Amino acid sequence: MPPRSRATGFDRLAPDQRAALELVLRQGRSYGELSDLLGMPEETIRARARSGLAALAPDLPAPARSGEIADWLLGQQAEAHAARTRELLLADPAAHAWAATVSAPLRAVPGGDAVPPLPTGTKPAEPRVNGKSTRPARDTPPPSPPADVPEPRAPGGSSRLGGALIIGAAVVLVAAVLAFVYIRGDDDDPDPAAEAPVATATASAAPAAASNDILLRGPAGSKAVGVMRLVQVNDGTVRFALAAQDVAPNKTGETYSLWFRKEDGSAQLIGDVKDPVSESGELTSAGPGNDDVDEFPEWFATYDTVLVTRDDEGAKEPGVVILSGDLPSASG
Numbered sequence: 001m002p003p004r005s006r007a008t009g010f011d012r013l014a015p016d017q018r019a020a021l022e023l024v025l026r027q028g029r030s031y032g033e034l035s036d037l038l039g040m041p042e043e044t045i046r047a048r049a050r051s052g053l054a055a056l057a058p059d060l061p062a063p064a065r066s067g068e069i070a071d072w073l074l075g076q077q078a079e080a081h082a083a084r085t086r087e088l089l090l091a092d093p094a095a096h097a098w099a100a101t102v103s104a105p106l107r108a109v110p111g112g113d114a115v116p117p118l119p120t121g122t123k124p125a126e127p128r129v130n131g132k133s134t135r136p137a138r139d140t141p142p143p144s145p146p147a148d149v150p151e152p153r154a155p156g157g158s159s160r161l162g163g164a165l166i167i168g169a170a171v172v173l174v175a176a177v178l179a180f181v182y183i184r185g186d187d188d189d190p191d192p193a194a195e196a197p198v199a200t201a202t203a204s205a206a207p208a209a210a211s212n213d214i215l216l217r218g219p220a221g222s223k224a225v226g227v228m229r230l231v232q233v234n235d236g237t238v239r240f241a242l243a244a245q246d247v248a249p250n251k252t253g254e255t256y257s258l259w260f261r262k263e264d265g266s267a268q269l270i271g272d273v274k275d276p277v278s279e280s281g282e283l284t285s286a287g288p289g290n291d292d293v294d295e296f297p298e299w300f301a302t303y304d305t306v307l308v309t310r311d312d313e314g315a316k317e318p319g320v321v322i323l324s325g326d327l328p329s330a331s332g
Contacts (some may be wrong), residue, residue, distance in 0.1 A: 015225070024049055024074050025111035026044030031076055049074060056102040063095040073103050073115055086119045110280070214306055216244060216323040224323055228281065228306060236292045238300075240286065244308065244323055247283040250276040256283060257311045259318045260303035260327065265319050268299055273308075281307070303327055 001049070013021070013038035023034055028115055031049070053070040054062050063069065072079050072085040089096045097204060105116045218224030226244025233239050242258065250256065256273040271283045288296045304327055311319035 006173070009257070012058075013052050013055055016048050017055060017209050019049035021046055021052045021106070022111075024076075024110060025106065025109050025114065028075065028111065028114060046071075046076075046314060051072050051108075054103050057098055060098050060101055063092065063098050066098065067093065069095060069099050070102075073099065073106060075116075082116075090119050090121065185319075214325040214327065215244075216306070216308065216325040218246070218323055219321060222246070222322075226308070226323055228325065230300070231246065239293070239295050239331060240284075240296075241310075242285045244283045246281045247308075247322060248278050248281070248310075249279055254310055255313055256285075256322065257315065257318070258285060259307045259309060259320065260299050261305045261307055262302075263304050267307075268303060270296075270299070270306075300327060302329055304329055 020034075023029065023030075027034075031042050031045045034040075034045045050067050050070045050285060053073065054066060068077075068081075068085055069089070072082055076200055089099055096118060103115050103118065106112045213230075214228040216224075216226040216228060223246040224244060226242060228240055228242045230238055230240050247256070256277065258270040258273065259267045260270060263268040271287045271289055273283060273284070275284065276321065277283045306325050307318050307321055308323040308328055309315075309318040
């Protein structure tokens with residue numbers, strides 16, 4: 001991982017917390033939009049993001065309205081609610097100090113430049129004449145918003161970008177896949193919809209695939225982790241999207257490749273990863289190629305393991321294994 005993870009403490013976060021925070025920051029999406037994208041309860045997304053933010057200041061007690069402050073820092077409030085949060089930070093030095101501590105590492109994350117600056121100065125004093133307030137009296141003071149209830153968002157709108165950010169279907173899928181393994185991974189009360197298969201890979205000469213999400217892990221000592229997800233596209237063919245993180249960047253002359261392998265050692269090349277892995281450590285791929293699309297479901301159902309390997313260009317067999325996961329036949 002790049003140095004910013006060590007410097008900001010993001011490496012101390014649980015993977016599900018980090019995934020939630022990075023998706024909010026990188027894509028500028030609201031909790032509700034991520035809920036729709038991932039097929040998970042909005043409260044799960046909110047809880048992961050808030051707990052991740054609190055974990056960035058382990059030595060500071062969280063203020064009473066920390067959830068509200070977290071939502072403000074992550075761009076999850078409408079302007080009226082955001083104004084009340086800024087007033088809170090001006091009036092409460094402890095809350096301001098907590099917000100300053102947790103927002104510093106957020107700003108080092110890609111997309112962190114959208115984290116709002118903390119208000120400075122002091123809360124304006126209420127104007128008074130002869131010791132009495134000049135503000136018009138009210139029969140009932142306006143209620144303060146509950147700390148953990150989000151401001152309602154406009155239908156179809158994004159709290160930060162107003163729906164202006166349009167991301168291609170492939171990019172959205174890869175983002176969902178990358179978050180899926182982390183945010184769902186240790187959900188104590190998973191949403192049944194999140195567990196439902198996206199598609200069933202079948203072939204006339206092969207049994208139906210038993211799962212559509214293949215968890216990928218690196219060898220012992222590696223932090224690399226990812227997921228391969230099958231989807232059925234509009235033309236009825238079965239394709240995959242694969243995403244992983246904490247993968248070492250490519251070196252000159254090296255490429256990452258995707259293989260299916262059987263227990264007897266025979267392997268089938270599914271394709272090379274076209275985009276090189278950068279310092280971000282993120283690897284993404286999709287396929288299969290059109291020439292292999294008819295055979296892909298049978299390969300998926302009959303091979304035992306999926307591998308991501310680091311190979312020399314033009315390799316005829318799998319090289320160094322970076323990630324691996326069990327295909328359905330391995331458990332059958």
